Amino acid sequence: xxxxxxxxxxxxxxxxxxxxxxxxxxxxxxxxxxxxxxxxxxxxxxxxxxxxxxxxxxxxxxxxxxxxxxxxxxxxxxxxxxxxxxxxxxxxxxxxxxxxxxxxxxxxxxxxxxxxxxxxxxxxxxxxxxxxxxxxxxxxxxxxxxxxxxxxxxxxxxxxxxxxxxxxxxxxxxxxxxxxxxxxxxxxxxxxxxxxxxxxxxxxxxxxxxxxxxxxxxxxxxxxxxxxxxxxxxxxxxxxxxxxx
Amino acid sequence: xxxxxxxxxxxxxxxxxxxxxxxxxxxxxxxxxxxxxxxxxxxxxxxxxxxxxxxxxxxxxxxxxxxxxxxxxxxxxxxxxxxxxxxxxxxxxxxxxxxxxxxxxxxxxxxxxxxxxxxxxxxxxxxxxxxxxxxxxxxxxxxxxxxxxxxxxxxxxxxxxxxxxxxxxxxxxxxxxxxxxxxxxxxxxxxxxxxxxxxxxxxxxxxxxxxxxxxxxxxxxxxxxxxxxxxxxxxxxxxxxxxxxxxxxxxxxxxxxxxxxxxxxxxxxxxxxxxxxxxxxxxxxxxxxxxxxxxxxxxxxxxxxxxxxxxxxxxxxxxxxxxxxxxxxxxxxxxxxxxxxxxxxxxxxxxxxxxxxxxxxxxxxxxxxxx
Amino acid sequence: xxxxxxxxxxxxxxxxxxxxxxxxxxxxxxxxxxxxxxxxxxxxxxxxxxxxxxxxxxxxxxxxxxxxxxxxxxxxxxxxxxxxxxxxxxxxxxxxxxxxxxxxxxxxxxxxxxxxxxxxxxxxxxxxxxxxxxxxxxxxxxxxxxxxxxxxxxxxxxxxxxxxxxxxxxxxxxxxxxxxxxxxxxxxxxxxxxxxxxxxxxxxxxxxxxxxxxxxxxxxxxxxxxxxxxxxxxxxxxxxxxxxxxxxxxxxxxxxxxxxxxxxxxxxxxxxxxxxxxxxxxxxxxxxxxxxxxxxxxxxxxxxxxxxxxxxxxxxxxxxxxxxxxxxxxxxxxxxxxxxxxxxxxxxxxxxxxxxxxxxxxxxxxxx
Numbered sequence: 001x002x003x004x005x006x007x008x009x010x011x012x013x014x015x016x017x018x019x020x021x022x023x024x025x026x027x028x029x030x031x032x033x034x035x036x037x038x039x040x041x042x043x044x045x046x047x048x049x050x051x052x053x054x055x056x057x058x059x060x061x062x063x064x065x066x067x068x069x070x071x072x073x074x075x076x077x078x079x080x081x082x083x084x085x086x087x088x089x090x091x092x093x094x095x096x097x098x099x100x101x102x103x104x105x106x107x108x109x110x111x112x113x114x115x116x117x118x119x120x121x122x123x124x125x126x127x128x129x130x131x132x133x134x135x136x137x138x139x140x141x142x143x144x145x146x147x148x149x150x151x152x153x154x155x156x157x158x159x160x161x162x163x164x165x166x167x168x169x170x171x172x173x174x175x176x177x178x179x180x181x182x183x184x185x186x187x188x189x190x191x192x193x194x195x196x197x198x199x200x201x202x203x204x205x206x207x208x209x210x211x212x213x214x215x216x217x218x219x220x221x222x223x224x225x226x227x228x229x230x231x232x233x234x235x236x237x238x239x240x241x242x243x244x245x
Numbered sequence: 246x247x248x249x250x251x252x253x254x255x256x257x258x259x260x261x262x263x264x265x266x267x268x269x270x271x272x273x274x275x276x277x278x279x280x281x282x283x284x285x286x287x288x289x290x291x292x293x294x295x296x297x298x299x300x301x302x303x304x305x306x307x308x309x310x311x312x313x314x315x316x317x318x319x320x321x322x323x324x325x326x327x328x329x330x331x332x333x334x335x336x337x338x339x340x341x342x343x344x345x346x347x348x349x350x351x352x353x354x355x356x357x358x359x360x361x362x363x364x365x366x367x368x369x370x371x372x373x374x375x376x377x378x379x380x381x382x383x384x385x386x387x388x389x390x391x392x393x394x395x396x397x398x399x400x401x402x403x404x405x406x407x408x409x410x411x412x413x414x415x416x417x418x419x420x421x422x423x424x425x426x427x428x429x430x431x432x433x434x435x436x437x438x439x440x441x442x443x444x445x446x447x448x449x450x451x452x453x454x455x456x457x458x459x460x461x462x463x464x465x466x467x468x469x470x471x472x473x474x475x476x477x478x479x480x481x482x483x484x485x486x487x488x489x490x491x492x493x494x495x496x497x498x499x500x501x502x503x504x505x506x507x508x509x510x511x512x513x514x515x516x517x518x519x520x521x522x523x524x525x526x527x528x529x530x531x532x533x534x535x536x537x538x539x540x541x542x543x544x545x546x547x548x549x550x551x552x553x554x555x556x557x558x559x560x561x562x563x564x565x566x567x568x569x570x571x572x573x574x575x576x577x578x579x580x581x582x583x584x585x586x587x588x589x590x591x592x593x594x595x596x597x598x599x600x601x602x603x604x605x606x607x608x609x610x611x612x613x614x615x616x
Numbered sequence: 617x618x619x620x621x622x623x624x625x626x627x628x629x630x631x632x633x634x635x636x637x638x639x640x641x642x643x644x645x646x647x648x649x650x651x652x653x654x655x656x657x658x659x660x661x662x663x664x665x666x667x668x669x670x671x672x673x674x675x676x677x678x679x680x681x682x683x684x685x686x687x688x689x690x691x692x693x694x695x696x697x698x699x700x701x702x703x704x705x706x707x708x709x710x711x712x713x714x715x716x717x718x719x720x721x722x723x724x725x726x727x728x729x730x731x732x733x734x735x736x737x738x739x740x741x742x743x744x745x746x747x748x749x750x751x752x753x754x755x756x757x758x759x760x761x762x763x764x765x766x767x768x769x770x771x772x773x774x775x776x777x778x779x780x781x782x783x784x785x786x787x788x789x790x791x792x793x794x795x796x797x798x799x800x801x802x803x804x805x806x807x808x809x810x811x812x813x814x815x816x817x818x819x820x821x822x823x824x825x826x827x828x829x830x831x832x833x834x835x836x837x838x839x840x841x842x843x844x845x846x847x848x849x850x851x852x853x854x855x856x857x858x859x860x861x862x863x864x865x866x867x868x869x870x871x872x873x874x875x876x877x878x879x880x881x882x883x884x885x886x887x888x889x890x891x892x893x894x895x896x897x898x899x900x901x902x903x904x905x906x907x908x909x910x911x912x913x914x915x916x917x918x919x920x921x922x923x924x925x926x927x928x929x930x931x932x933x934x935x936x937x938x939x940x941x942x943x944x945x946x947x948x949x950x951x952x953x954x955x956x957x958x959x960x961x962x963x964x965x966x967x968x969x970x971x972x973x974x975x976x977x978x979x980x981x982x983x984x
Contacts, residue, residue: 051459073461081459085452091262092255103251104462132262158459265898273906284913284928291922334779335950337942358771367778368788368949372920374659378749381774385756388772395770404728404762406679406755410748412738413705423740428909435905443897527636530896531809535640538805538904542798543648545908551918552656553743555663556786561655575708582739585706 004029004156004187010059012045019045021210027189032182034201035191038238042210043191051081051158064155080149080157084164088145090134094125097133098148105152119147139170146177159190175200195231206237213237248462252470260474274432274482278489282424285551292376293321295330295339302350308387317379334366341365341376414583421494426577427550429486433479434544434570437513439537441475441520446533472517479513499584508576511597515569518604525611544570572597623836631840645798645848646855652794653860657786660746662690665712668698671720679758688750705737712736712747780949787860792944793917795852796937799845800882800911805903806841807886812899831976838883845879865951877964878940884971891978915941939963
């Protein structure tokens with residue numbers, strides 16, 4: 001199978017500071033790929049390069065077969081993105097948000113309408129279709145934001161700390177949505193601070209000081225470092241970090 | 246193009262949802278356009294004069310009566326001496342003093358010439374120069390009158406040139422005609438430059454711009470989608486302003502509406518460009534407001550609404566030339582009051598276009614989706 | 617008390633961390649004082665006019681030379697006929713036309729009386745009146761010359777003296793005006809926006825649940841703005857003294873006292889606005905769009921307030937900058953003392969007390 005995300009020595013420098021150093025990894029189609037690291041380890045920089053928001057300093061990377069240097073437009077059509085900052089318009093209703101994001105991805109109005117019904121049903125938000133997003137509880141907002149990032153059926157979805165500040169029950173439901181998407185063949189690239197979430201991923205990478213310190217399935221990582229949970233593996237690696245925030 | 250439709254749809258929905266701001270954006274200009282022109286009236290009527298009459302003669306009485314009945318002056322009171330009259334000026338009770346020296350009439354008759362002393366508080370410039378001019382012309386008139394009497398009613402045998410003024414475009418010297426179009430422009434200025442800047446910065450602040458950046462939306466489509474609603478909004482406010490000017494002040498533009506709206510669009514091209522430029526330099530609404538306030542305040546003071554650009558030193562005139570409002574204010578006054586056509590305002594239109602082009606290009610270069 | 621200092625420190629840090637806002641806070645008054653001080657003037661001079669001389673004789677040429685020699689006029693090329701006037705007016709390149717009729721000198725010689733036509737572009741009535749007055753004065757002087765040759769009796773000579781501002785510069789009028797305008801608007805805006813921002817971000821709630829009296833929260837918001845504005849006052853005073861040759865003639869202490877009072881009053885206006893506004897945008901819209909023009913016009917430095925209709929005079933009395941403008945004019949430019957401004961100061965004190973009371977009260981209500 002061809003990898004959906006493929007990077008080769010991808011590097012980003014800000015002046016003398018190397019935020020992300022020679023990242024090399026591949027992510028398969030339909031995989032849930034966890035991206036772990038302490039604050040300032042370079043996660044967000046890496047993710048921004050992959051989304052076409054940040055121009056890499058050197059190295060190679062392709063997303064869905066497109067080059068991050070030259071084909072950002074094609075990349076943007078094939079990815080979804082949900083940032084740690086809440087990304088829906090809170091002065092628009094649920095339906096209006098879906099319609100807007102569907103619209104700017106070039107979907108037909110009919111298509112959007114069908115998709116809207118589908119999403120609302122999936123999220124059980126039919127009754128709130130005309131509610132302003134600002135009046136929704138945070139958990140629902142996050143679930144909605146995730147669904148909206150999938151509205152144009154992207155190949156890959158990037159989730160930047162999607163479950164910050166959400167209660168455990170909702171987090172669980174959120175991960176159900178993620179599994180559901182992955183089952184349908186969407187590749188999920190997710191950063192998180194919750195180590196239990198890391199266990200849900202097919203594979204995880206742990207970044208320390210701008211480099212990938214470890215990359216494997218949670219089970220193999222635990223075995224390799226001799227701990228019985230990812231949290232301890234993470235501490236072991238992160239302790240060695242020289243730079244902090 | 247289709248993405249633009251969705252972008253516009255979203256912007257208008259958000260705008261319309263913000264009822265409070267929308268209401269303010271219409272009500273505030275309306276109230277100000279109705280009230281403020283009444284405040285901006287240069288016609289000097291109540292010049293307060295303090296009189297020191299040390300002569301108490303027929304002539305001095307006649308002169309004082311003539312001044313009193315001219316309609317321009319209000320007599321604050323008589324002061325026994327110049328010094329005491331000056332106190333009245335210091336207390337702002339009098340704007341100027343007229344001092345008729347003792348023995349005025351006698352000297353005038355005996356020596357054929359005598360002085361009258363006028364002292365003007367020159368801090369408020371307009372009042373000073375106009376008041377002084379009125380007073381001198383009244384005195385001159387008085388001078389001619391007593392001369393005629395002196396010559397025992399015989400026709401004045403000295404040659405005399407008189408001036409017959411004709412006031413075109415505004416024969417009744419109505420100040421509102423001049424001020425209303427200018428004030429309308431300043432109201433549009435604040436709306437266009439400030440609201441567009443806030444709108445974009447608000448999206449930066451809330452983080453939604455991040456989401457937009459990962460979509461395949463084109464930079465220029467996004468910018469057009471952001472600015473177009475304000476073009477529409479400003480055009481609506483402008484139209485409301487024209488209607489109010491007609492209803493309240495009876496001002497009907499002499500020139501064509503097509504010319505006016507064309508100029509408005511050119512003006513908004515420049516001012517929305519400025520708003521965009523401000524937004525690219527601001528990360529928070531506070532910064533956007535600070536920058537917008539800086540420019541709007543300078544524009545309002547220097548663009549010739551309330552003070553004349555022609556009275557400024559040359560270097561300042563060159564600076565003002567780069568302010569879009571100075572051109573639009575001129576255009577408004579020319580088209581509304583004199584019926585100037587497109588041919589007459591080409592220069593100002595072109596100037597606004599060039600300024601707009603600079604602002605917009607600069608803003609687009611500075612607005613980077615990808616650093 | 618220690619808590620209060622911690623709070624004020626936080627406010628200061630926030631203000632000073634934002635370079636762009638800081639630039640506006642200090643840059644705006646500097647730029648405006650310098651720009652307005654030098655550029656603004658109400659004196660009308662170098663007005664562009666044309667001459668249409670149908671007479672083309674000695675007398676008309678004499679008068680034209682006199683007009684051209686005046687610093688008030690800038691005579692553009694002469695037109696052949698009045699038919700070209702309309703186009704010139706519409707293009708806005710001339711303000712006035714002076715027309716000498718064909719039989720100008722003949723009339724003067726035979727009937728002792730001749731008339732010059734003045735056609736002024738009265739779309740701007742102020743300029744039209746003023747330049748007509750200038751022309752009339754030039755003609756009157758010419759008449760006196762004619763008369764003297766003929767032995768004119770009873771010559772009254774007006775001796776006009778311009779007090780305080782002999783060169784009729786714009787700066788003495790505009791500096792106090794701009795001072796009042798800028799201080800008022802900046803204080804109002806900064807206060808309302810900083811408070812509403814905390815509301816919007818939700819940090820206000822955190823402050824309100826802290827064991828801290830609401831009055832301290834307000835106080836800590838006001839102090840940095842007060843200090844910044846006082847610094848601004850000194851910047852303005854130094855600039856106008858160095859560049860515009862306007863020194864403080866009266867007591868500096870009195871001026872600083874009055875300014876502080878005025879600033880606190882403006883801060884209270886901002887406080888009041890912040891209570892009504894829910895979003896920063898709403899606060900800015902009302903303080904910037906709602907207040908800029910009225911403050912500009914009703915302070916009285918552009919147009920005399922006593923000329924306005926009574927409604928506007930009443931409104932103007934409610935604008936604090938109107939009273940501050942008078943105080944600055946008297947203390948700074950005319951060098952007068954407390955006796956000359958006590959009434960205005962009293963009015964500001966009353967306004968300040970009133971505004972602070974109602975805004976503090978409504979602030980408390982909001983908490984409950």
